[in-house]
Amino acid sequence: MVKTTSMLPIRDCVFQTPGYTPGEQPQTNDYIKLNTNENPYPPPPEIFQDIQAELSKVRLYPDPVSTQLRQAAAKIFNVSSEQILAGNGSDDILNIALRTFVNPGETVAFLDLTYSLYETLTRVHGANLVTFPTNEHFQLDRPLICPEAKLIFLASPNPPVGQHLRRESLEETCEKATGIVLIDEAYVDFSPYNHLDFLTKYENVIISRTMSKSYSLAGMRVGFGIASRAIIEQMDKVRDSYNLDRIAQALATAALNSHPYFEQIWEKVCQTRERLMVSLKDLDFLGFDSDSNFVLASPQWISAADLYHQLKERKILVRYFNHPRITNYVRISIGTDEEIDRLLEAIKKIKYGG
Known part of the structure; x- marks a missing residue:
């Protein structure tokens, strides 16, 4: 039966x-x-040159911490490789952050119109969710203040509208947050500025990036969490072992080197x-x-x-x-x-x- x-x-x-x-x-x-x-x-055809060598090694596990990939990313983001966690797409980074910082029953906050996966991940984790309204232009015109939130997801640029959130509102959100603020920068390479400078201003900030959009590797599922060493050290405990395969690591590293x-x-x-x-x-x-x-x-x-x-x-x-x-x-x-x-x-x- x-x-x-x-x-x-x-x-x-x-x-x-x-x-x-x-x-x-x-x-x-x-x-x-x-x-x-x-x-x-x-992507440029030359990034595929080393794939054959990796294919011959598929019986072996990949580098569990994506060392060469993180080193290449560190040069692009101007941080140390110890400040970078490689993930199976940036969605993996969102999930790792949720599992690292939020107990079931605790609170996660995000905007009322944003990337819908935030809500799915929060509910499946068994966390409470609080949504904050955007204005008639779908913009955050005041900081997101939620003292009970252990994690705040904020995408900038924010889908599905595609605009950056107001920097002043983001800054005040980070200053007043009692938990972690994850700024999702999946689309940031198509804009004139980013929020990497927040990492030196606020110890509670994580920046997530993906190689799916700007680096033409959506089929490879490669993303990054960028934060302080202390935050990355804890998130690394939660990361699935061998979470990026050999081919993904090789292609993503070559793509970053073709910046x-x-x-x-x-x-x-x-x-x-x-x-x-x-x-x-x-x-x-x-x-x-x-x-x-x-x-x-x-x-x-x-x-x-x-x-x-x-x-x-x-x-x-x-x-x-x-x-x-x-x-x-x-x-x-x-x-x-x-x-x-x-x-x-x-x-x-x-x-x-x-």
Whole structure:
């Protein structure tokens, strides 16, 4: 007899939590994929040169602490390698932080409109959650003050809008927090500034980064936690052993060593982003300036849900969130110039016919 779900010893906090919903991953290659904020450009071919050597060693465990990768990252972030924890994507860093600093039943705080995985991780962990409202522009116009919070998640730039949070609000949040403040910088390479200087100002701050977006390695799942040595030492106890495989470590290290190549890619993505925003405005969309590799925009002549479905029928995927505050918005990842041209042409045909 197969046990039903109600007969299994599932923790209540797990059973009652909806799972995280990722962006759609089509199973065919005939879609223009502008829904999951991947980099539209591949990494330089030379980073693949050393992969064959690593493939011949797959019977052996990888470096458990990703030494060469952390050393390469330390040069980019201008910190010591002891201040860096390598993770299986930055989502791994979020999970490690939660397990390191928050007991079940304690409190985690974040914004009312942000990366939805924060809520999923918090609920599955059995922690209490407190959400703080953003204003009508989806911005944090005052510090997030929550004395009971053992951990505060704040993304800057903050999805799905894609703008940096106000620096003054972030600074006061860090100053007054009694717990850890994790600033999620998944999209920061597409903006003019970051918050790495907070590490020298506030001993309770963790910066998380990912190589999925700006470094074109979403399929490798590599991220970093950057903090004081004392914080990283404790998080390292929680990290899964051998949490990054050989191929991921090798590719990510080579990508970091090709940093100038990616800087050119980031600039190109930003140029395409600005062109898309102007074009959407001309097509009667309302939107927000973006510090990310995506834009959030609201069509004024059709519902966002209808636009999403009609674009999908044309093999173009954008992201639609059934969230009450952004129910008439779509999020559009920045693709190549050719992909954005095809998107705009499809929108014109939907709007004007043809």
